[in-house]
Amino acid sequence: MSEKVLMKGxxxxxxxxxxxxxxxxxxxxxxxxxxxxxxxxxxxxxxxGGVFLQAESEVAAINMVYGAAGAGARVMTSSxxxxxxxxxxxxxxxxxxxxxxxxxxxxxxxxxxxxxQPAQSDYFQATKGMxxxxxxxxxxxPSSVQEAVDLTMEAFDIADRYRNPVMVIGxxxxxxxxxxxxxKDIGADDLPEKDWITDGAKGREKNVINSLHLQPEDLExxxxxxxxxxxxxxxxxxxxxxxxxEDAEIAIVAYGTTARIAKTAIKEARAxxxxxxxxxxITLFPFPEEVINQxxxxxxxxxxxxxxxxxxxxxxxxxxxxxxxxxxxxRTGGMIPSPAEIVEQLKEVRG
Amino acid sequence: MEQIAGRPNALTDKEFHYCPGCTHGxxxxxxxxxxxxxxxxxxxxxxxxxxxxxxxxxYFDVDMHEAAHGRAPAVATxxxxxxxxxxxxxxxxxxxxxxxxxxxxxxAASRGEEITAIFINNAIYxxxxxxxxxxxxxxxxxxxxxxxxDVDHAGHPIKMSEMLATLEGAAYVARVSVDSPKNIKKxxxxxxxxxxxxxxxxxxxxxxxxxxxxxxxxxxPLEAIDWLQENMxxxxxxxxxxxxxxxx
Numbered sequence: 001m002s003e004k005v006l007m008k009g010x011x012x013x014x015x016x017x018x019x020x021x022x023x024x025x026x027x028x029x030x031x032x033x034x035x036x037x038x039x040x041x042x043x044x045x046x047x048x049g050g051v052f053l054q055a056e057s058e059v060a061a062i063n064m065v066y067g068a069a070g071a072g073a074r075v076m077t078s079s080x081x082x083x084x085x086x087x088x089x090x091x092x093x094x095x096x097x098x099x100x101x102x103x104x105x106x107x108x109x110x111x112x113x114x115x116x117q118p119a120q121s122d123y124f125q126a127t128k129g130m131x132x133x134x135x136x137x138x139x140x141x142p143s144s145v146q147e148a149v150d151l152t153m154e155a156f157d158i159a160d161r162y163r164n165p166v167m168v169i170g171x172x173x174x175x176x177x178x179x180x181x182x183x184k185d186i187g188a189d190d191l192p193e194k195d196w197i198t199d200g201a202k203g204r205e206k207n208v209i210n211s212l213h214l215q216p217e218d219l220e221x222x223x224x225x226x227x228x229x230x231x232x233x234x235x236x237x238x239x240x241x242x243x244x245x246e247d248a249e250i251a252i253v254a255y256g257t258t259a260r261i262a263k264t265a266i267k268e269a270r271a272x273x274x275x276x277x278x279x280x281x282i283t284l285f286p287f288p289e290e291v292i293n294q295x296x297x298x299x300x301x302x303x304x305x306x307x308x309x310x311x312x313x314x315x316x317x318x319x320x321x322x323x324x325x326x327x328x329x330x331r332t333g334g335m336i337p338s339p340a341e342i343v344e345q346l347k348e349v350r351g
Numbered sequence: 352m353e354q355i356a357g358r359p360n361a362l363t364d365k366e367f368h369y370c371p372g373c374t375h376g377x378x379x380x381x382x383x384x385x386x387x388x389x390x391x392x393x394x395x396x397x398x399x400x401x402x403x404x405x406x407x408x409x410y411f412d413v414d415m416h417e418a419a420h421g422r423a424p425a426v427a428t429x430x431x432x433x434x435x436x437x438x439x440x441x442x443x444x445x446x447x448x449x450x451x452x453x454x455x456x457x458x459a460a461s462r463g464e465e466i467t468a469i470f471i472n473n474a475i476y477x478x479x480x481x482x483x484x485x486x487x488x489x490x491x492x493x494x495x496x497x498x499x500x501d502v503d504h505a506g507h508p509i510k511m512s513e514m515l516a517t518l519e520g521a522a523y524v525a526r527v528s529v530d531s532p533k534n535i536k537k538x539x540x541x542x543x544x545x546x547x548x549x550x551x552x553x554x555x556x557x558x559x560x561x562x563x564x565x566x567x568x569x570x571x572p573l574e575a576i577d578w579l580q581e582n583m584x585x586x587x588x589x590x591x592x593x594x595x596x597x598x599x
Binding site: 075 | 392393394395396398405406408412413414415416417418419422425426427428429430431432433434437454455457458
């Protein structure tokens with residue numbers, strides 16, 4: 001077992017990627033994720049075959065990722081909200097061409113240039129509307145630096161296993177916060193062989209990395225194939241945490257930093273006699289709809305808390321499917337909900 | 352009987368989809384012949400553009416990537432940085448290389464990215480049906496410059512080769528044309544050099560190829576050749592714009 005080290009979230013994610021044998025990183029500066037590429041710039045050139053390259057734009061960076069992933073490398077890029085919007089087109093191509101790649105979004109407030117403070121307002125973008133076409137990203141949402149490390153390492157395995165881009169989504173707090181972390185050896189040893197890469201067609205038929213299917217019959221077949229893959233991911237990769245749900249009458253649904261704040265709020269609320277528990281989605285896609293739907297048979301109501309004007313709450317409502325009321329509390333634009341605010345909301349929900 | 356002419360190994364048997372009189376086919380063949388002659392078919396990785404040559408990945412018998420519009424130099428950068436010992440090339444049109452992908456073209460050249468870019472300049476957007484390109488000449492009529500390109504309104508046609516030649520990382524820059532057998536021979540020589548420059552690890556290599564688009568120019572194939580010679584050659588002078596002294 002390796003020892004614990006104190007690290008900032010952004011740097012810990014970078015180190016986790018390197019430990020997962022990611023040797024290629026392409027990025028473009030944007031706050032609040034700059035420590036991540038800076039760490040890669042220091043470390044990767046010292047590793048045999050390691051490449052850090054600062055691209056001329058986010059658009060170029062994601063297309064370098066597309067090239068490197070097609071060429072067979074474990075590859076990562078990181079950015080923050082406006083930069084992810086610029087990468088969206090390339091992410092669609094990566095998903096269409098079924099390439100493994102890991103994209104980190106350290107989310108800041110939007111829309112437009114927005115601000116540079118923590119937010120969760122890219123939930124829709126990450127889970128539904130990233131870019132054109134029928135595709136999905138696997139979206140992993142850590143709520144601590146340790147979890148950011150573990151999920152980043154796992155992200156590369158998931159990407160390779162399903163040949164699909166994976167997003168690690170954190171907010172500015174996850175990126176900037178320092179916590180003790182441990183790098184565990186959690187790599188999978190049953191990943192499929194990459195026999196589709198472009199490394200020169202020596203003694204084999206040529207390989208083509210492509211997302212163009214001009215015949216609608218072909219494209220339809222391709223899209224259903226992708227859909228079957230997403231269904232497989234839904235079956236295998238759902239992750240969530242529950243806390244204090246045994247006797248809960250209210251369930252808070254929150255992810256990332258907000259879930260940690262909710263945990264403090266739950267302690268305070270329970271001290272005041274409110275029976276409340278937490279369901280924390282760790283995978284935003286696939287969304288843990290089953291556990292939420294089952295909880296709807298137990299609790300009286302749900303409170304979704306987000307650092308947005310209400311995005312994940314739509315998925316919570318779909319999962320609850322009308323069984324119980326789903327309330328929402330959000331702060332946005334870089335404002336962070338306090339435990340006291342959440343307790344107030346719980347009192348209102350309880351009535 | 353001895354075969355004295357044939358299809359290059361680096362081309363598949365797939366029939367080109369190009370219009371009659373279009374010169375893409377000639378340039379495809381030249382690139383494939385060079386790949387054959389340098390013996391790098393098993394080392395080559397190509398990147399196809401968005402534009403008329405979007406299906407180039409079906410024609411070149413080497414590993415290929417299809418890139419988003421304009422992004423081929425970035426995609427090629429990703430490939431080359433993973434496989435620095437392989438031969439990586441892009442094949443792009445003027446909309447791709449000189450308009451939507453200008454930043455990628457400039458910065459790949461500026462970094463001295465060891466890739467070879469084949470840049471087809473036919474002064475028009477072909478695949479989308481004849482719109483104004485960044486390389487459309489002054490006064491040239493297209494569907495989006497129906498009264499002729501007005502430089503006061505739409506700016507001047509861009510000379511990518513001259514511009515990129517100013518960059519330190521660009522090791523080899525040449526403009527050629529495929530309007531005559533003589534010029535086709537010269538074009539092949541330049542394309543070969545552009546691959547050799549990459550093999551020697553000297554930096555970014557670019558060959559701009561003046562080409563015809565009879566369909567969207569509204570001319571017969573022969574008239575299109577005349578139009579290229581009369582209108583494009585004076586504005587886009589041929590020759591090696593940048594080359595190491597000893598190679599000249």
